[in-house]
Amino acid sequence: MSTPVARSTARWLARLTWLLAAVLLAGCGVNRPLARQAAARVALERPQQLDCTRSDRCAIASAYAELARRARSDSRAEAPVHYADALEQGNEALLLRVHLIRAARHSIDVQTFIWAEDDAGWLVLDELIQAARRGVKVRILADQLFALDDVDWLARIARAHANLEFRLYNPTFDEAVTQPVEFAASLLCCFSRFNQRMHNKLFLVDGEIGIAGGRNYENRYFDWDQQFDYRDRELLVIGPHAGAQMQTSFERFWAHPRAVPLTRLNDVNARILREPLAAQDLAMPAGVDAARIEALRRRALDATALAALARRMLRIGAVDYFSDAPGKTERADDPTLRALTARIGGLLAQAQGEIVLETPYLVLSRPARKVFRALRQRSTPVDVIVSTNSLAATDAFYVYALSYKYKKRYLRGYGFRIHEFKPFPADAAQFVADYDALSGGANRGRYQRYAQAPLKRSGVRLGLHAKSLVID
Numbered sequence: 001m002s003t004p005v006a007r008s009t010a011r012w013l014a015r016l017t018w019l020l021a022a023v024l025l026a027g028c029g030v031n032r033p034l035a036r037q038a039a040a041r042v043a044l045e046r047p048q049q050l051d052c053t054r055s056d057r058c059a060i061a062s063a064y065a066e067l068a069r070r071a072r073s074d075s076r077a078e079a080p081v082h083y084a085d086a087l088e089q090g091n092e093a094l095l096l097r098v099h100l101i102r103a104a105r106h107s108i109d110v111q112t113f114i115w116a117e118d119d120a121g122w123l124v125l126d127e128l129i130q131a132a133r134r135g136v137k138v139r140i141l142a143d144q145l146f147a148l149d150d151v152d153w154l155a156r157i158a159r160a161h162a163n164l165e166f167r168l169y170n171p172t173f174d175e176a177v178t179q180p181v182e183f184a185a186s187l188l189c190c191f192s193r194f195n196q197r198m199h200n201k202l203f204l205v206d207g208e209i210g211i212a213g214g215r216n217y218e219n220r221y222f223d224w225d226q227q228f229d230y231r232d233r234e235l236l237v238i239g240p241h242a243g244a245q246m247q248t249s250f251e252r253f254w255a256h257p258r259a260v261p262l263t264r265l266n267d268v269n270a271r272i273l274r275e276p277l278a279a280q281d282l283a284m285p286a287g288v289d290a291a292r293i294e295a296l297r298r299r300a301l302d303a304t305a306l307a308a309l310a311r312r313m314l315r316i317g318a319v320d321y322f323s324d325a326p327g328k329t330e331r332a333d334d335p336t337l338r339a340l341t342a343r344i345g346g347l348l349a350q351a352q353g354e355i356v357l358e359t360p361y362l363v364l365s366r367p368a369r370k371v372f373r374a375l376r377q378r379s380t381p382v383d384v385i386v387s388t389n390s391l392a393a394t395d396a397f398y399v400y401a402l403s404y405k406y407k408k409r410y411l412r413g414y415g416f417r418i419h420e421f422k423p424f425p426a427d428a429a430q431f432v433a434d435y436d437a438l439s440g441g442a443n444r445g446r447y448q449r450y451a452q453a454p455l456k457r458s459g460v461r462l463g464l465h466a467k468s469l470v471i472d
Helices: 004-026 032-045 063-074 090-103 119-134 151-158 180-189 240-255 266-274 290-299 303-310 335-349 366-376 397-405 407-413
Strands: 082-087 107-112 137-143 164-169 202-205 209-213 228-231 234-238 259-261 314-316 354-358 383-389 417-421 461-464 468-471
Touching: 032 266, 063 082, 063 090, 063 209, 063 234, 063 303, 082 090, 090 119, 090 202, 090 209, 090 290, 090 303, 107 119, 107 240, 119 137, 119 164, 119 290, 137 240, 151 164, 151 266, 202 240, 209 240, 234 240, 240 259, 335 366, 335 468, 366 407, 383 461, 397 407, 407 417, 417 461
Parallel strands: 107 137, 137 164, 228 461, 354 383, 383 417
Antiparallel strands: 082 234, 082 314, 107 202, 164 259, 202 209, 209 234, 354 468
16 A cells, blocks of 8 residues: 555656656757758768769679679569578678678668667778768668767768768657667657667668668677677578669658658757868777778678679579558558558468468567467467577567566467577587687587586577568
């Protein structure tokens, strides 16, 4: 039973919280005079001259560009041609990005959820700036909450080159960096809007060569982190039909009102006006492994090695690209905004024999639970095999706790066969480049399946981040 003192304290805290939110809300909104001044200064200071005057923008030769030309030439409206390859290794996925950036001739569009100021994040940004200086049109769209919280970096990116545009999706209080107090206020005053994040990851070169999947721009997605790395997966697709669908998806997000240019963010504008410097290169962050970056850059120019990777590409027919609409959560009663969710549910409901599901977080929505319950109740139930993280491998313990709460239902009610990913898999060296070097040799050697494993281990821990769904 609450006491009068407790009730009074609760009321006081509630009033204080709402007062804090009101103060923050009163200060939100774009400072338009500041934005106009910053935009004018950026337009004046950012360079427009090009490092290359050739029509091909001095793009390097690439076997992938040749496959794009071949797919374009061989495609017909009724019979499109594509080339595809699964990118299982993070180091390889980063190498291909650098190579494809240097092979770009017209445009590069990048969409991501996370962009960190580490080795991988700096490397890709620097390569994109160099591409812009060659004459390639570069556009970057990143979620505001989890991308680049260094205002100095963003101010420099804003005036790096006229060919480079950078936007942040759904910024809080019209700023690039969300302070802890602002974060709390957003949860209180406008959670539904604040919680609408952009989780898409797309890398598209010249509208025809696309990488889509789970990787963000951070060391741990490319096997470069010495504490924790992700087991992830992407699909590299080359061809005009899927490329056009990727381009359309990117354009929808880019044109959405919540995709905000850097010169409409108050903290970035204040920094631009406070330090009216000419365009400068992004300084390499402290602690970055420069030797590793230069080694990868050299490999990105190795035509023989890249041609060998390109030979893995499979020639296939039609490929379709799907993505959520940017305003999916804004109008719950609009079925067009949830078309992809409905499509996936329909495909699951039509399964005949087997569903193989890979997800880092095994948490099912109510409609998904309904589908799997129906599949289990058939006279011949569909076999559902699930690969997900163990408690020791997950990067989100609270999500695992939620999943664990329903695990009995998943196993008995839906008949799931669940396999959990280990943080130190015995075959890690097969899919993580330089695994022994990352671990300092601590995880060398194979472990027997039923033998005792040490409770504590040193070296790099791995977690599952790949998402895949295979039906029948």
